[in-house]
Amino acid sequence: MTDTSTRPRRRLEFCLTVTVVVALTGLGIASLVLPNTTLPQLRVGPASTTDSIGEAEAVDPRLAEIQRIVEPFGPIIARHVPTGDGRRSLIVGHPSQEMAIDTLEREVAAATEAVTAVWGPDWAQSALVVVASSPSEFAGLLRATSLVPAEVAAASVADPISPGHRPTGQRVVFSSEAARRLTPEELAGLLRHELTHIAARSRTVIDAPRWMLEGFADYVAHHGRGHRFSDIVPTLVARARAGDLPHALPTDAEFAGPDAALGYETAWSVCAFVAEKYDLPHLVQLYVRIASAEQDPTSEDHVLREVLGTTRSGFLADWHAWLAARAG
Ligand SMILES: [Zn+2]
Numbered sequence: 001m002t003d004t005s006t007r008p009r010r011r012l013e014f015c016l017t018v019t020v021v022v023a024l025t026g027l028g029i030a031s032l033v034l035p036n037t038t039l040p041q042l043r044v045g046p047a048s049t050t051d052s053i054g055e056a057e058a059v060d061p062r063l064a065e066i067q068r069i070v071e072p073f074g075p076i077i078a079r080h081v082p083t084g085d086g087r088r089s090l091i092v093g094h095p096s097q098e099m100a101i102d103t104l105e106r107e108v109a110a111a112t113e114a115v116t117a118v119w120g121p122d123w124a125q126s127a128l129v130v131v132a133s134s135p136s137e138f139a140g141l142l143r144a145t146s147l148v149p150a151e152v153a154a155a156s157v158a159d160p161i162s163p164g165h166r167p168t169g170q171r172v173v174f175s176s177e178a179a180r181r182l183t184p185e186e187l188a189g190l191l192r193h194e195l196t197h198i199a200a201r202s203r204t205v206i207d208a209p210r211w212m213l214e215g216f217a218d219y220v221a222h223h224g225r226g227h228r229f230s231d232i233v234p235t236l237v238a239r240a241r242a243g244d245l246p247h248a249l250p251t252d253a254e255f256a257g258p259d260a261a262l263g264y265e266t267a268w269s270v271c272a273f274v275a276e277k278y279d280l281p282h283l284v285q286l287y288v289r290i291a292s293a294e295q296d297p298t299s300e301d302h303v304l305r306e307v308l309g310t311t312r313s314g315f316l317a318d319w320h321a322w323l324a325a326r327a328g
Contacts, residue, residue, distance in 0.1 A: 062128045066092050066141070066171070070130065073137045079105045083112040084125030093131030093179070100131050100179035100187060107188040115195045118220050118280060123199035128171040129191070131179045141173040151260070153178035154190050156197040167201040193221040200291065207294040210252045215267030216287045219275065222268070229326050233265040240327035247320055273319045278308060 063078060070076055074094045079101065083089040089108045093101045112125055132138035135147045142148060142157050152175060159169035172194040174187070182190065196217040197204075204213060222232050230237045239245055239262070246266050254263035275283045289303045301312050308315065 060088070060090055062090055062171075063092065065169075066128065066130055069140050070094070070133075070137060073133050077101055081105055081108050083109045083127070084116060085121065087124065087126035089127045089129065091129045091131075094133045096133055097131040097176065097179045100174065100182075103184040103187050104129055104131070104174075104191060107184075107191055111188060111192045111195050114192050114223065115199050115220055118223055119196065119199045119284065123202070124166075124170070127195055127198060129174070130171055131174045132176050134176050138173060138175045141171070148175070149256075150177065153182065154194055156194045156201075158198075158201055167198075170198050170201065172198065189221040189225075193217040196220040200287065203288050204291040205293060208291040209249070209295050209300070210255045210263070211249045211267040211270060212287055212290040214255055214264055215269075215271040216283070216291075218264055218268040219271035219283070222272075223275075233269055233327065235262045236265045236269060236323065237327045240324065245320065245323055245327060247316060249316070269323055270319060273322045274308070277318065277322065282307060 060080065067076065070092065074096070077091075077093050077095060077098065079091045081089045081091065089112065091101055091104050091108065108127065108129060112127070115123070116125060130141050132141055135150070139145075139147050142155050148155070154172060154174045156170065156172050158167045158171075172191065174190070178187070178190065194217070197213070200213075200216070236245065246262075249270060250263040250266045254260070254266075256263075271283055274286055286303065286307045289307055290300065293299065295303070297312070304310055304312055304315050310318070
C-alpha cells in the first residue's frame with residue numbers, strides 16, 4: 001500500500017538524488033579524489049573571448065536558463081554542434097575551460113552516435129553540455145543545495161519525469177576539475193557515459209539498481225573503442241591477482257566513497273559479460289527491465305530468468321568465471 005503522505009517528500013528526494021548522481025567512471029576518474037580547495041570565484045575574462053552568445057540564444061531556448069546560472073561566473077562560450085538526425089547539441093562554458101569545451105565540441109557528435117548505436121534512435125540525440133568553472137558553479141548547474149563531493153567529475157540532471165512524458169531539462173555538467181585534469185580521451189568517455197544516462201532516462205527510475213545504471217553507462221562509454229580489459233578495470237585485475245574477485249553484484253553503496261572505482265568496474269564487467277555471452281540486444285533488454293523499476297532480489301531473479309533464461313546463481317557463476325578468465 002502506498003503511503004500518500006510521503007509523496008511530496010519522495011518527489012523532493014527524486015530531485016535531490018538526480019542532482020548528485022555520481023558520474024565517476026572506470027576511466028581512472030575514480031582515483032581522482034580531489035581536495036575541495038578550489039574556492040568559488042568569479043571568472044572575468046576579456047570580452048573578445050565570448051562567442052556570439054546573442055546568436056546562440058536566439059535559436060536555442062536551452063541557453064536561457066544556463067545563461068542565468070553561468071553568467072555571474074564570467075564571459076560565456078556557447079557552441080552549437082550538429083548531432084544526429086538534424087538535431088543540434090549545445091556546449092556551454094567559460095574561456096578558462098576552452099580546451100575542454102573544444103574537446104567536447106569535437107566529441108559530442110561521435111558520442112551521440114555511439115550511444116545511438118547501442119541504445120537505438122529513440123532519444124533526443126542532442127545534448128546540452130555545460131562545463132563549470134568552479135565547485136559553486138558546478139553545484140548551481142546541478143541544482144544542488146551544497147557543494148558536490150569533489151570526486152564527482154560530471155553528472156547528468158533532469159527535471160522530475162512525468163509518467164508517459166519525455167524527460168525535460170536534461171543536461172550534462174562537467175566539473176571544473178574534470179575539465180582541468182582529464183585527458184581528451186577521458187572526457188570523451190565521460191561524455192558517452194553521461195549521454196547514455198540521458199538517452200536511457202525515460203526508461204529509468206532513480207531507485208533502480210546502480211549496478212545496472214552505471215554498468216550500462218560505462219559499457220557504452222567503452223564500447224567499440226578498442227580499450228584493453230586491464231585498462232578498463234585495473235582494480236578488478238589487481239583483485240584477481242590477490243584472489244579476491246567479487247562474487248556478487250555491487251550494492252548501491254559501493255558506488256560512492258573511496259572504493260567507488262571497484263563498484264563501477266564490477267558493474268561494467270557485468271554488462272560486458274552479458275553483451276559477450278548473450279548479445280547487445282539482450283543487454284539493452286536487461287537494462288530496460290531492470291532499470292524501469294525499483295528491484296528486490298525476487299524481482300531481479302524474475303528478470304534474469306525472463307531476459308537471459310538463467311537463475312541468479314547460474315548468472316553469477318558464469319559471470320565470475322568470465323571475469324576470472326579475463327582478469328586472472
Ligand atoms: Zn553514471
